[in-house]
Amino acid sequence: MTVEPAATRLRHQLPLVVWLVVVWMLLWGTPSWANLLSGVLVALVVLTVLPLPPVVGGARVRPLPLLVFLGHFLVELVVSGAQVAWQALRPGGVSSTAILRVQLRVDSDLLLTMVAEAISLVPGSLVLDLDREQRVMTLHVLPARDLDDVRRKKAHVLVVEERLVRAFGSADDLAAIERREDRVQAP
Template sequence: MTVEPAATRLRHQVPLAVWLVVVWILLWGTWSWANLLSGLVVALAVLVLLPLPHVVGGVRVRPAPLLAFLGHFVVDLFASGAEVAWQTVRPQGVSRTAIVQVQLRVDSDLLLTMVAEAISLVPGSLVLDLDREHRVMTLHLLPVRDLDDVERKRAHVLVVEGRLARAFGSAADVAALEGDREGVVAP
């Protein structure tokens, strides 16, 4: 056994352990030394008893695209939240909804999951299915005004995918976005 696999394993598990401790403290609602130590014990138990496989390819974080994604995401949260709230309280109720499929361009499991989560977290859109093999996401959209609105919302999913790929994706993921822009990938 070499030192490198242990160092690699430690490099992947330390951030996860820190995250588990933070979540533990947040679940308790207050910071204390007891919560910190018990969170550390729980995190170590989870990592030892329930080992997770490593994510192939890892994560590349690019700060500028990440900030751009987060800024747009917060704006989407508020704008969509206000639109859905208005649809629920207005006298006419929800006028129309739609179920659409979107052909995604990235092929990374991690990025596909991040896109699905980002889309589902925004009010008015819910991921119903994600076909991993064909990279097709099926969404329920609320509200939609007309077919142009449906197409705008479908295109917005691709915009979110592009932002996430630029923030976290590999060079191949970014190249897939550029290839689609040139018309190489069919819709």
């Protein structure tokens, strides 16, 4: 077992400390020096008492693919929000839903979590289960009009996965996506 130097550990923990302090300030609802200092103290105590394991591989941020992902994600939020609102308000209510299982292609805990979060944040879809060992995501979607719509929704999950891999994935993750695409396109 290797011990990580304190400076490296602090550099990796600093974004988490900042995030915990921001959440602390939002929970108190009033920005003040006392809340800021107590937030830093609470964050340091939490990270000392409940240390997190290091994220293996980390993330690489690629700005252009990240902007592509964010653009599509924002459009999906608006469009899906309108569709779900219409489903809720229209006469007859929600017509049909489906539970899907999608085989994901990447094997990174970080990317699997990001895909699950991105899918769950869009109205009309909710991740019910993520089998880490098999890389299978089970989700509930609405509306699901017919089998073609179900196929499109499954394909959309893979598109979201690909966008996130292109924005944050390692070279191995990108290769996994491209290998799987080659297998699907081969006759």
